[in-house]
Amino acid sequence: MxxxxxxxxxxxxxxxxxxxxxxxxxxxxxxxxxxxxxxxxxxxxxxxxxxxxxxxxxxxxxxxxxxxVRESIVPAIGDAEEYIASFEGPSAELLRWVIATWWERIGASKASGISKLLMAEASNFPDLAQFYRDEVISRASAMISSMLERGVARGEFKPMDINVATQVLIAPVLMLMLWKHSVGPCDQRILEPQAYLAQLTDMVLHGLLTTEQGGGGCADTR
Structure with missing residues (x-):
């Protein structure tokens, strides 16, 4: 009926x-x-x-x-890939958006605990580890690399080893997610994620930006 x-x-x-x-x-x-x-x-x-x-x-x-994983993490990567591909503003602004949005979409959600799970159990479940590498790690790394390559090509970022710089940028964000699901709930000292990410972004841009782009004084910590 x-x-x-x-x-x-x-x-x-x-x-x-x-x-x-x-x-x-x-x-x-x-x-x-x-x-x-x-x-x-x-x-x-x-x-x-x-x-x-x-x-x-x-x-x-x-x-x-x-x-x-495909429901809670992969769509965020796809959205970021599209945003980076269509973004027309300064690369520093793009980097800020990527870091802030990654935390908003993944880091602040329960899905961030998947990273801790994989690090703890990958050796016992190699097929799952390979799946996660293919659909999350490789795509996320390529996304970050494309953003850094964009900044270098536009003369906004200093020349760099893109592969190494990509991992250097990912590592502090990964650490924050692991902290959240391990010692974070038990640590009496408060690590405020937004302040941490603002400081991270400021420090990264001090190292990345050319002199012409304000590399000597990047004080904006939004």
């Missing part, structure tokens, strides 16, 4: 929402307990469905994990 005003029955809306509910529950448990210790029955229970229902959407735990 057709429903008035295009409103779906409650059970149908529930069915449509199940994959997202399962992914949200899986992300919570992967971050809380790690990959090895997360059981599919626990994911199903937290999502409020049966284990059999989970198997209707995901073949196994590995496919569920991949779906979590």
């Amino acid at each position: 057709n429903c008035p005003f295009g409103i779906k029955p409650r059970w149908e809306r529930r069915k449509d929402a199940r994959p997202q509910e399962l992914l949200a529950a899986a992300l919570d448990l992967f971050v809380e307990h790690g990959y090895a210790a997360t059981r599919l029955e626990d994911v199903a229970r937290r999502a409020g469905v049966s284990k059999g229902t989970l198997y209707l959407y995901f073949e196994n735990k590995e496919e569920l994990f991949k779906a979590v």
Whole structure:
């Protein structure tokens, strides 16, 4: 029977929402307990469905994990790639946007705990580590490299070893995400992420900008 005003029955809306509910529950448990210790029955229970229902959407735990990464992290990389490709302003402004937006989209979210999970368990699950390298690490590194190459080509950034500079830029942000999910909750000394990232950006730009672009005095720490 057709429903008035295009409103779906409650059970149908529930069915449509199940994959997202399962992914949200899986992300919570992967971050809380790690990959090895997360059981599919626990994911199903937290999502409020049966284990059999989970198997209707995901073949196994590995496919569920991949779906979590593709849902919570990969889209942010795609959006950043598009923004960098179309951006027409100064490269310093672009770098600020990339760092701030990465934290807003990934670092400040529960998805940031995936980085800690992979570092802890990659050796035990090499296939997952390779998947994460292909779909997250390689793409994110290429994105950062393209931004640095843009700045050098425009004469805004000093010549540099792009591969090395890319890793130097990624490492402090990765450290902040790891801190958040390890000693951060127990550390009585407060490390405020926005202040940390503002200081990081300021220090990076002091090293990157040519003299013509204000490399001798980059005081803006937005």
